[in-house]
Amino acid sequence: MKRRDFLKQSTLASSMFFVPQFLKAFELGTNTTFSNKKVVIIQLKGGNDGLNTVVPFENDIYHNARKTIALQKSEIIKIADGVGLHPSLAPLRNLYDKGFVSIINNVGYPNPNLSHFRSTDIWQTASASNEYLQNGWIGRFLDHTKAESYNAIEVDESLSLMLKGKHQNGLAITNPKMFYSSLREPFFNKIVNNYQDPHLNEHNLGYLYATMIEAKSSSKYIFEKTKTKSQTATTYPKNILGKQMKTIADFVKSGLETQVYYAGLSGFDTHANQQNQQSNLLKIYAETMEAFVNDLEKNNVFDDVLILTFSEFGRRVHQNQSFGTDHGAANNVFVIGKHLKKNGLYNNLPNLAQLDKTGNIQYEIDFREIYATILDKWLQVDGRAILNKSFSKLQFV
Structure with missing residues (x-):
């Protein structure tokens, strides 16, 4: 293959999101620490209003601060004294009543950043607010465990920073059949068949070859594992999140050796006319979570799945x-699982009488404590090595 043709077609591949946005993979060998435990991470993108999600409906400060948008006692779904869920979360209440939900309040980090992009980077990399990391905490999990690229999958068209490691990245896949077919096109086969071309090493293109060969191997493995679908079918909501979660459920049910999945629901930046927008989005989230959990339960695979929902x-x-409402700070996080050690309200709701100097809710639990708990107690790896620091462990698993 001529160098000019190789570069030309490689550029074409990049523009189609196959390389490098879909993945960055090296042949690192097999995952020596693989367990059957899986984590499904969902981001409510835009900054969900936690106060109108888990509602302190008897708190006068709450009602006085929100004359128009505060939820009333007659609207909410009561779960504890003075505490209720947004009415759109009725399907989530069904999971809550089964003991499958732990609500962790006042989650944040010191010196919070109120930019969507920067705060998302902080959550995805597990960095301090004044620290800028180039790889995500799940990417570092892949590096640490020497896992294959398919060990972390984002159901999207491009890969988020969270799944990008220093040596190994996860995969971004929306359709395993399409992913497999794309990497069987003549262009990719031509590159693989010309791996001894001296121009590869002469112009540092060996990396691209290694990426291609790993991508093709991963795509074949995923396609072969998922092409036989389970006979126990569940109807999912017909929206983007419903499609993402159905894909993840199919992956889990197939026995795919993937430990981390990532999906997201956008639209939570509710600066104006919040009530209807948040209500619709929380309904999508709750209905999809109930369908997803029911699907996993029907197929006897829910025991080993932990679901983490956060907003930046x-x-x-x-x-x-x-x-x-405008950008704030600390927020609630939902953890969903079948065998939680502490379900329901994990801790107290925010103290609205003691806000920070900017008028925002103060954090009580560092979000990296949640990550450390998942890494150490659920995935059974060294959280300190991945998070670059030791954090206290919580008691939800």
């Missing part, structure tokens, strides 16, 4: 003049 920050306590 919460909203301010006081509503704004546009009947919405």
Whole structure:
């Protein structure tokens, strides 16, 4: 293959998101620490309003700060004294009543950043607010365990920073059959068949070859494992998150040796007219979570799955003049699993009488404590080595 043709077609591949956005893979050998435990991570993108999600409906400060958008006692789904869920979360209440949900309140980090992009990077890399990391905490998990690239999958068209490691990345896949077929095109076969071309090493293109060969191997493995679907079918909501979670459920049911899955639901940046927008999004989230859990339960694979839902920050306590809320700080996090050690309300709701100097909810639990707990107690790896620091462990698993 001529160098000019190779470069030309390689550029074409990159523009189609196959390389490098779909993945960055090296042949690192097999995962020596693989366990059957799986984590499904869901981001509510845009900054979900935690106060109108888990509602302190008897708190006067809450009602005074939100004259228009505060939820009333008659609307909410009561789960404890003075605490209720947004009415759109009725399907999640069904899981809550089974003991499958732990609500962790006041989750954040010191010196919070209120930029969507920066705060998302902080959550995805597990960095401090003044620290800039180039790889994600799941990417470092792949590096640490020397896992194959398919050990972490994002159900999307491009790969987020969370799944990018220093040596190994996860995969971004929306359709395993399409992913497999794409990597069987003549262009990819031509590259693989010309791996001894001296131009590869002469122009540092050996990396691209290694990426291609690993991608093709991973795509074949995923396709072969998932092409036989389970006979126990579940109907999912017909929306983007429903499609993502159905794909993840199919992956889990197939026996795929993937330990981390990542998906997201956008639209939570509710600066104006928050009520209807948040209500619709929480309904999508709750209905999809119930369908996903029911699907896994029917197929006897829910025992080894832990679901983590987070948003990059919460909203301010006081509503704004546009009947919405602006960027805040600490927020609630949902953990869903079958054998939680502490379900229900994990800790107290925020103290609205003691806000930080900017008028935001103060954090009580560092989000990296949740990550450390999942790594050490669930995935059974050294969280300190992955998070670059030791964090306290929580008691939800």
